[in-house]
Amino acid sequence: MVKFSATGKKRSSDTVITPRCYSDDDVEEDDEQVCLQSKRLKVETGESSSSSIGKQNDLSGDELITVRLDPDVLDCSICFEPLVPPVFQCNNGHICCSTCCRKMKNKCPSCSCLMGTGSSSRCLAVEKILESIRITCPYAPNGCRESFNYAEFQRHKASCMYSPCCCPVSDCNFEGSLERLSSHCNTMHRESIIQVELNSPMTISLDRDKPITILHGNNSEYVGAVYILHNNNSKSVGGCFITLTAIYPGIQEGVKYKLIAKCRDSSLQLKASIVSTKHWTGVSPSKDFLLVPHDFFDTTGLLNLNLLITWSD
Ligand SMILES: [Zn+2]
Ligand SMILES: [Zn+2]
Ligand SMILES: [Zn+2]
Ligand SMILES: [Zn+2]
16 A cells, blocks of 8 residues: 655646556556656555655755555546546545546445535545656657656557557567557568558559558658558458558547449449557458459459558648
């Protein structure tokens, strides 16, 4: 258990939480501890093995205390979402977030006391801690220079541009930031991937029996990204389900794609937003697809598929 007591004047930049840092070679999504540095907080630990204290001095001579703590203490115990002020407590000291307090109709779910009303209301001590802490991004070693409060940190971590992405080439175990993945694909898989230029139409010769075609997008204004043209050939349906997915750490805002398959006088077209994933599992996360009948492929099983990836900010 970790106990906090605040001392000194409030300075919002005093406290820094540094989660375990991950290099590209040491990636672990579900960290169980964050590391807190503070000039303002005196920290005591109990028997819990998940807590530890270290001391150091900063340049001004103030003592810094570093604590590893279970980040669950910064979550609402009812909905498990990160606590953000206002935080409410009952007369017995149970706390919860404002959303849960409202949903529980101001009744503490642990002891049924009133909370968020009358003499039992805000838990200012916890609010002070939440307002003062700053957490540096765990992907700082990959280049991210941002820091956040705890609630922002949880949102950022899921979509940080520097969080690692996995190489989609089968039997390749590389994972790294998007920038490193991009140069990895360019150097290690140059022969087997197709270069695409964003905002320029191109034609891909698609083999009916080839499930994965890997594309690499380069654009001077845009970080190179890796795309997967997924072709799910269904013999029972008599056609191929084709979709495009990006290997990308967040949502690719404003990135869309268009697929056109032609056969004699007929043509089929799909316009869709690109869905991204950091780790290709073999199944497209997108619900959009172009179903191309086997008749569209020539006698050798090839199809000229027109692809256009567009990006507008
Ligand atoms: Zn809650
Ligand atoms: Zn209670
Ligand atoms: Zn980050
Ligand atoms: Zn690779």
